[in-house]
Amino acid sequence: MSLLSVVEMAPGFPSALAIGFPVDHFLIMVFYALLVSSFFAVLWASDRPSRTRLFTKIFGALVLGALAVAWLMYPFPS
Amino acid sequence: MSAEASVEAADSRTWMGVVLAWVFPGLGHFYLGRRRRALFYAVVVTVTFLFGLLFEGRLDWPEPGAPLTYLATFASLGSGLLNIVARLLVENPRGTVLSVTYEYGCTFLRTAGLMNLLLMLDVFDIGRGRKS
Numbered sequence: 367m368s369l370l371s372v373v374e375m376a377p378g379f380p381s382a383l384a385i386g387f388p389v390d391h392f393l394i395m396v397f398y399a400l401l402v403s404s405f406f407a408v409l410w411a412s413d414r415p416s417r418t419r420l421f422t423k424i425f426g427a428l429v430l431g432a433l434a435v436a437w438l439m440y441p442f443p444s
Numbered sequence: 445m446s447a448e449a450s451v452e453a454a455d456s457r458t459w460m461g462v463v464l465a466w467v468f469p470g471l472g473h474f475y476l477g478r479r480r481r482a483l484f485y486a487v488v489v490t491v492t493f494l495f496g497l498l499f500e501g502r503l504d505w506p507e508p509g510a511p512l513t514y515l516a517t518f519a520s521l522g523s524g525l526l527n528i529v530a531r532l533l534v535e536n537p538r539g540t541v542l543s544v545t546y547e548y549g550c551t552f553l554r555t556a557g558l559m560n561l562l563l564m565l566d567v568f569d570i571g572r573g574r575k576s
Binding site: 379380381382383385387389394397398401402404405408409412 | 481484485488489491492495497498499500530533534535540543544545548551552555559562563566576
Protein backbone atom coordinates (compact mmCIF):
# COMPACT_ATOMS: atom_id res chain seq x y z
CA MET A 367 0.00 0.00 0.00
CA SER A 368 1.55 3.30 -1.03
CA LEU A 369 1.72 6.35 1.20
CA LEU A 370 -0.55 8.17 -1.23
CA SER A 371 -3.32 5.60 -0.86
CA VAL A 372 -3.05 5.78 2.95
CA VAL A 373 -3.44 9.54 2.72
CA GLU A 374 -6.40 9.21 0.36
CA MET A 375 -8.08 6.79 2.78
CA ALA A 376 -7.62 9.13 5.71
CA PRO A 377 -11.02 10.26 6.92
CA GLY A 378 -9.86 13.82 7.57
CA PHE A 379 -10.33 15.58 10.85
CA PRO A 380 -13.72 16.73 12.14
CA SER A 381 -14.29 20.32 13.14
CA ALA A 382 -15.32 21.41 16.63
CA LEU A 383 -18.70 22.47 15.25
CA ALA A 384 -19.22 19.12 13.53
CA ILE A 385 -18.74 17.13 16.74
CA GLY A 386 -20.93 19.51 18.74
CA PHE A 387 -18.17 21.09 20.84
CA PRO A 388 -19.56 24.31 22.30
CA VAL A 389 -17.96 27.15 20.36
CA ASP A 390 -17.99 29.89 22.92
CA HIS A 391 -15.25 32.53 23.16
CA PHE A 392 -15.08 32.54 26.97
CA LEU A 393 -15.18 28.75 27.23
CA ILE A 394 -12.35 28.31 24.70
CA MET A 395 -10.34 31.02 26.46
CA VAL A 396 -10.76 29.30 29.86
CA PHE A 397 -9.84 25.93 28.31
CA TYR A 398 -6.72 27.48 26.75
CA ALA A 399 -5.77 29.10 30.07
CA LEU A 400 -6.26 25.75 31.82
CA LEU A 401 -3.91 23.93 29.42
CA VAL A 402 -1.23 26.65 29.43
CA SER A 403 -1.25 27.23 33.20
CA SER A 404 -1.12 23.52 34.05
CA PHE A 405 1.77 23.09 31.59
CA PHE A 406 3.82 25.92 33.09
CA ALA A 407 2.98 24.94 36.67
CA VAL A 408 4.51 21.50 36.11
CA LEU A 409 7.42 22.87 34.05
CA TRP A 410 8.48 25.66 36.40
CA ALA A 411 7.63 24.40 39.90
CA SER A 412 8.92 21.25 41.53
CA ASP A 413 6.61 20.43 44.44
CA ARG A 414 2.85 20.24 44.73
CA PRO A 415 2.14 23.37 46.84
CA SER A 416 4.28 25.62 44.62
CA ARG A 417 2.71 24.07 41.49
CA THR A 418 -0.76 24.82 42.82
CA ARG A 419 0.22 28.40 43.63
CA LEU A 420 1.81 28.94 40.23
CA PHE A 421 -1.15 27.34 38.43
CA THR A 422 -3.56 29.66 40.27
CA LYS A 423 -1.45 32.72 39.46
CA ILE A 424 -1.07 31.96 35.74
CA PHE A 425 -4.66 30.84 35.29
CA GLY A 426 -5.96 33.92 37.13
CA ALA A 427 -3.67 36.24 35.19
CA LEU A 428 -4.77 34.82 31.84
CA VAL A 429 -8.52 34.79 32.51
CA LEU A 430 -8.81 37.95 34.61
CA GLY A 431 -6.30 39.78 32.38
CA ALA A 432 -8.32 38.91 29.28
CA LEU A 433 -11.54 40.05 30.97
CA ALA A 434 -9.87 43.31 32.03
CA VAL A 435 -8.61 43.98 28.49
CA ALA A 436 -12.05 43.14 27.08
CA TRP A 437 -13.67 45.54 29.56
CA LEU A 438 -11.18 48.31 28.66
CA MET A 439 -11.84 47.79 24.95
CA TYR A 440 -15.62 47.79 25.34
CA PRO A 441 -16.12 51.54 24.65
CA PHE A 442 -14.22 51.34 21.36
CA PRO A 443 -16.29 50.72 18.25
CA SER A 444 -15.49 47.57 16.31
CA MET B 445 34.90 4.27 32.32
CA SER B 446 37.10 7.36 32.22
CA ALA B 447 35.71 10.78 33.19
CA GLU B 448 35.94 11.91 29.57
CA ALA B 449 34.01 8.89 28.31
CA SER B 450 31.29 9.32 30.92
CA VAL B 451 30.87 13.01 29.99
CA GLU B 452 30.62 11.98 26.33
CA ALA B 453 27.98 9.35 27.16
CA ALA B 454 25.95 11.88 29.18
CA ASP B 455 26.23 14.30 26.29
CA SER B 456 24.93 11.86 23.69
CA ARG B 457 22.14 10.82 26.07
CA THR B 458 21.15 14.48 26.46
CA TRP B 459 21.03 15.10 22.70
CA MET B 460 19.12 11.87 22.13
CA GLY B 461 16.59 13.06 24.73
CA VAL B 462 16.28 16.44 22.97
CA VAL B 463 15.64 14.78 19.60
CA LEU B 464 13.08 12.40 21.13
CA ALA B 465 11.40 15.36 22.84
CA TRP B 466 10.88 16.93 19.41
CA VAL B 467 9.61 13.67 17.86
CA PHE B 468 6.75 13.35 20.35
CA PRO B 469 5.87 15.50 23.40
CA GLY B 470 7.11 13.89 26.61
CA LEU B 471 9.25 11.26 24.89
CA GLY B 472 12.48 13.01 25.90
CA HIS B 473 11.41 13.10 29.55
CA PHE B 474 10.43 9.43 29.34
CA TYR B 475 13.85 8.60 27.91
CA LEU B 476 15.56 10.39 30.82
CA GLY B 477 13.39 8.52 33.36
CA ARG B 478 10.87 11.28 34.21
CA ARG B 479 7.91 9.05 33.39
CA ARG B 480 5.06 10.78 35.24
CA ARG B 481 6.04 14.18 33.89
CA ALA B 482 6.42 12.64 30.42
CA LEU B 483 2.85 11.35 30.53
CA PHE B 484 1.54 14.71 31.70
CA TYR B 485 3.38 16.64 28.97
CA ALA B 486 2.30 14.15 26.30
CA VAL B 487 -1.35 14.59 27.29
CA VAL B 488 -1.30 18.40 27.60
CA VAL B 489 0.61 19.10 24.35
CA THR B 490 -1.31 16.49 22.34
CA VAL B 491 -4.69 17.76 23.60
CA THR B 492 -3.65 21.34 22.73
CA PHE B 493 -2.59 20.22 19.25
CA LEU B 494 -5.73 18.15 18.60
CA PHE B 495 -7.97 21.02 19.66
CA GLY B 496 -6.04 23.23 17.23
CA LEU B 497 -7.06 20.83 14.47
CA LEU B 498 -10.64 20.60 15.78
CA PHE B 499 -10.85 24.38 15.64
CA GLU B 500 -9.75 24.21 11.99
CA GLY B 501 -6.50 26.10 12.54
CA ARG B 502 -3.71 26.39 10.01
CA LEU B 503 -0.62 24.15 10.02
CA ASP B 504 1.73 27.01 9.24
CA TRP B 505 4.11 26.95 6.30
CA PRO B 506 6.36 29.78 5.03
CA GLU B 507 4.90 32.10 2.41
CA PRO B 508 7.14 34.33 0.28
CA GLY B 509 6.65 38.00 1.16
CA ALA B 510 5.14 37.24 4.57
CA PRO B 511 8.04 37.14 7.06
CA LEU B 512 5.85 36.38 10.06
CA THR B 513 4.86 33.06 8.50
CA TYR B 514 8.46 31.92 9.04
CA LEU B 515 8.16 32.49 12.78
CA ALA B 516 4.74 30.83 12.83
CA THR B 517 6.15 27.84 10.94
CA PHE B 518 9.02 27.56 13.43
CA ALA B 519 6.48 27.54 16.30
CA SER B 520 4.18 25.12 14.54
CA LEU B 521 6.89 22.64 13.55
CA GLY B 522 7.92 22.44 17.21
CA SER B 523 5.24 19.82 17.72
CA GLY B 524 7.31 17.32 15.71
CA LEU B 525 5.64 14.21 14.39
CA LEU B 526 2.19 15.43 15.42
CA ASN B 527 2.55 18.26 12.91
CA ILE B 528 3.97 16.09 10.14
CA VAL B 529 1.34 13.36 10.51
CA ALA B 530 -1.44 15.96 10.69
CA ARG B 531 -0.14 17.56 7.49
CA LEU B 532 -0.55 14.20 5.74
CA LEU B 533 -3.93 13.35 7.23
CA VAL B 534 -6.02 16.51 7.37
CA GLU B 535 -7.92 17.50 4.27
CA ASN B 536 -6.91 21.14 4.46
CA PRO B 537 -3.59 21.87 6.25
CA ARG B 538 -4.07 25.60 5.63
CA GLY B 539 -7.08 25.59 7.93
CA THR B 540 -10.54 26.98 7.24
CA VAL B 541 -10.21 30.75 7.25
CA LEU B 542 -13.98 31.27 7.20
CA SER B 543 -14.56 29.08 10.24
CA VAL B 544 -15.45 30.99 13.41
CA THR B 545 -12.86 28.96 15.32
CA TYR B 546 -9.99 29.44 12.81
CA GLU B 547 -8.01 31.94 14.92
CA TYR B 548 -8.42 29.79 18.04
CA GLY B 549 -7.18 26.81 16.04
CA CYS B 550 -4.06 28.66 14.86
CA THR B 551 -3.34 29.77 18.44
CA PHE B 552 -3.73 26.25 19.83
CA LEU B 553 -1.50 24.72 17.11
CA ARG B 554 1.28 27.30 17.57
CA THR B 555 1.04 27.01 21.36
CA ALA B 556 1.41 23.22 21.18
CA GLY B 557 4.57 23.67 19.08
CA LEU B 558 6.02 26.29 21.42
CA MET B 559 5.24 24.12 24.46
CA ASN B 560 7.15 21.26 22.86
CA LEU B 561 10.11 23.53 22.07
CA LEU B 562 10.21 24.45 25.78
CA LEU B 563 10.09 20.76 26.64
CA MET B 564 13.16 20.20 24.43
CA LEU B 565 15.01 22.87 26.43
CA ASP B 566 13.80 21.28 29.66
CA VAL B 567 15.14 17.88 28.55
CA PHE B 568 18.47 19.55 27.72
CA ASP B 569 18.63 21.07 31.22
CA ILE B 570 17.77 17.73 32.85
CA GLY B 571 20.38 15.94 30.74
CA ARG B 572 23.05 18.47 31.71
CA GLY B 573 22.12 18.16 35.40
CA ARG B 574 20.88 21.74 35.75
CA LYS B 575 17.43 20.52 36.70
CA SER B 576 16.13 17.40 38.46
